[in-house]
Structure formats: structure tokens, C-alpha cells
Amino acid sequence: MNRHASAKPKLTRNQTLVLDALAGAGQPLGAYALLDVLRGHGFKAPLQVYRALDQLIELKLVHRLESLNAWTVCCDNHHKDTPVFAICNDCGVVTEHFDTQLSNGINSLSERSGFVPDRSIIEIHGQCDKCGDA
Amino acid sequence: MNRHASAKPKLTRNQTLVLDALAGAGQPLGAYALLDVLRGHGFKAPLQVYRALDQLIELKLVHRLESLNAWTVCCDNHHKDTPVFAICNDCGVVTEHFDTQLSNGINSLSERSGFVPDRSIIEIHGQCDKCGDA
DNA sequence: AAACATTATGTTATAGTATTACAAATCAAA
DNA sequence: TTTGATTTGTAATACTATAACATAATGTTT
Incomplete structure (x- = not known):
């Protein structure tokens, strides 16, 4: 199991x-x-x-x-929050994060523009910790 | 022209x-x-x-x-900031936004995890103002 | 257990999205 | 005006995803 x-x-x-x-x-x-x-x-x-x-x-x-x-x-059980993915351009490893500031940002921007969010996508491409050390 | x-x-x-x-x-x-x-x-x-x-x-x-x-x-010249797109499930209209809280959120999350961001994607699916009124 | 509905699976074909490879044309200097 | 770089044209192919239909497994009610 x-x-x-x-x-x-x-x-x-x-x-x-x-x-x-x-x-x-x-x-x-x-x-x-x-x-x-x-x-x-x-x-x-x-x-x-x-x-x-x-x-x-x-x-x-x-x-x-x-x-x-x-x-x-999926890394864990934050099923209500918007996941944030950091995607390394070099090694291809992807890490999943949850971030209050970003979740709040999505909600407040949506409210301000009268938008009702349903599904949000946040994907950050760049260079990860390990690949930056090299 | x-x-x-x-x-x-x-x-x-x-x-x-x-x-x-x-x-x-x-x-x-x-x-x-x-x-x-x-x-x-x-x-x-x-x-x-x-x-x-x-x-x-x-x-x-x-x-x-x-x-x-x-x-x-592209709606304007915020070429340094991360654009945020709100995509209406009903009418298909997409609006482009710039949001300090979200841009800061991307940066601070990246810093905390030792990630150097390069290109960020934020896309919010949901129901727009007009379609919500109906 | 039998009958029924529901969900999952197998398989083929096709639709939708994007790139490789190579040739020809255009443009911008020196 | 030759050179070199960029842009364009074209055909072929690769990659990603879904439609349509048949079959099998599962669950539920009687």
C-alpha cells in the first residue's frame, strides 16, 4: 500500500x-x-x-x-489554495508551493475587476537553487 | 500608420x-x-x-x-512586470492586468526558495463582470 | 442471483498544435 | 555589388489531445 x-x-x-x-x-x-x-x-x-x-x-x-x-x-493537501510551480529551465525540476500573498493577490485583483475566479494558474520559469550554485 | x-x-x-x-x-x-x-x-x-x-x-x-x-x-508597456490574464469561461474575453501584490509575491516566493525567476505565467479562469451580471 | 445502470477500459481513427529542414527571396551594410 | 544576415516560402513531419464506438468490469437494486 x-x-x-x-x-x-x-x-x-x-x-x-x-x-x-x-x-x-x-x-x-x-x-x-x-x-x-x-x-x-x-x-x-x-x-x-x-x-x-x-x-x-x-x-x-x-x-x-x-x-x-x-x-x-500534487505535493500535499492544500486543495483549496492556488498552487504555484517553480520550473527550472536548467534541470527541469518543478517544485510546488503555496503562498498566501499570491492567493490573496488573485482574489483581490479578481474582486476589483468584478471577476469570479474558478481556476488559477501560476507557473514561474527560471533557475532553481541548485542550478544557480553551479 | x-x-x-x-x-x-x-x-x-x-x-x-x-x-x-x-x-x-x-x-x-x-x-x-x-x-x-x-x-x-x-x-x-x-x-x-x-x-x-x-x-x-x-x-x-x-x-x-x-x-x-x-x-x-499586449495591452501596454509594462514590459518589466508580470502580466496577469483574466480569462472568462463564458464569453472568452481575456483582460490583461498588472498587479504589484502579485509581482511582489512572485519575487518574494522566489527569493525564499532560492529561485531566480525569468518568466512568470499568471492566468485566472473564471467568470467576467459582464457574464456575471446576466 | 438476475437485471439494470454506471463507470472503466480497449482500440482505431482523427483532430489540433507546433517544429524541422531546406530552398529562395529580401535586406542591410561594406 | 558582393557579402552576410534575416526573412520568407513550402513540404514534410512530430507532438499533443479528443471523438467515436465497442467491450468489460463494477455496483445497486430487486
Whole structure:
């Protein structure tokens, strides 16, 4: 039993395979990269990956990175807040953060312009800690 | 002479056509939608559009909306700040904003995690003012 | 257990988005 | 006006995502 199974015991086989593949990768993977990883487990078509990803997103276990066309495991349970992703241009590692100032900023900007936010995307590209040291 | 020509007189024919098409659309357009719009002006291949878009982004005259696979004209000259896009789920209109709290939030989160930001993406999906009134 | 609805899966085909590669034309200096 | 750099044209291809339809598994009610 893995750490996900305890939180959401209802995962199907394909969902589990995709989630574990993402968790094992250590960085975001595209749908076709996932497909390649999972061919050994019987995956044969992109739709198997896309469907599992849709369901995992619905369950808040996975995020899509819009600027990468890739997906990554959700780091924890801040399911109400807007996640912020820092994406390293050099090593490709992505870290997930939650930030009150940014969440408040989204809300107050929205209020000021009469906008009702539904889904917010914050992705920062740049150079990470480790790659900056070199 | 249009408002863009005075700011950046060096636009080529294709760049001007793409920029004007985007400005005239009133909302973001995808690359193939732009191609269709511009077939009457001699465009025949997607690459003509993609190349012009790349250059217009370089010139800071156009933004790419990562979550829509679409492009929109840059509203003004805040070229140093992170633009924030509010994208209406109902009518498709996108408004561009600049927000100190959000810009500061990006910077301070980055500093705290030793990240050097390079390009930031903030896109808010939801319901706009007008569509909320209905 | 049988019947039914619901959800998940398999598979093929196709749609939508973006880039590679190479040739030709244009433009801007020296 | 030759050179070199940039822009453009064109075809082919790669990458990303969904539609449509068939089948199987699961859950629920009787």
C-alpha cells in the first residue's frame, strides 16, 4: 500500500499506474512519455493515459503544468489554495508551493475587476537553487 | 500608420499582418485561427504564423496564453512586470492586468526558495463582470 | 442471483498544435 | 555589388489531445 492508496482507496488500476509513474519520475512527464513508461504494463493508446490523468486531476492528486504540457503529482493537501510551480529551465525540476500573498493577490485583483475566479494558474520559469550554485 | 508602427517601426509584413489580426479579433486567437484569417493575405502555412508570433513576443507586442494555446496583443508597456490574464469561461474575453501584490509575491516566493525567476505565467479562469451580471 | 445502470477500459481513427529542414527571396551594410 | 544576415516560402513531419464506438468490469437494486 502506497501513500496515495490510503488517502484515496478508490483508484483504479490505470489511475494507480499513472500516478505511480508520475511519482517515480521526480519531475513532470508528458502524456506520451507516460505512455512509453507504461507500455510494459499493457498501455497501448494515449487515451488510457489522458483518461487516468483527467480522473487524477479530478481527485486532486495530480496537476497539469500548462506551460509544459506535462503533469506532476500534487505535493500535499492544500486543495483549496492556488498552487504555484517553480520550473527550472536548467534541470527541469518543478517544485510546488503555496503562498498566501499570491492567493490573496488573485482574489483581490479578481474582486476589483468584478471577476469570479474558478481556476488559477501560476507557473514561474527560471533557475532553481541548485542550478544557480553551479 | 497604426499605433504599433510608431512604437516599433521595424515590423515586417508578416509580423504586421499577424499583429493586426490579433488586435482586430478582440480576443485571443490560436495559430491556426490566425492562419485562416490571413489566408486572404497570402499566408499558406502555419510556420508563417508561428514565426511572426515568436518575433512579436520577442518585441513584447504579443503574449502567449499558455492555458489556451492562443495569443493576444499586449495591452501596454509594462514590459518589466508580470502580466496577469483574466480569462472568462463564458464569453472568452481575456483582460490583461498588472498587479504589484502579485509581482511582489512572485519575487518574494522566489527569493525564499532560492529561485531566480525569468518568466512568470499568471492566468485566472473564471467568470467576467459582464457574464456575471446576466 | 438476475437485471439494470454506471463507470472503466480497449482500440482505431482523427483532430489540433507546433517544429524541422531546406530552398529562395529580401535586406542591410561594406 | 558582393557579402552576410534575416526573412520568407513550402513540404514534410512530430507532438499533443479528443471523438467515436465497442467491450468489460463494477455496483445497486430487486
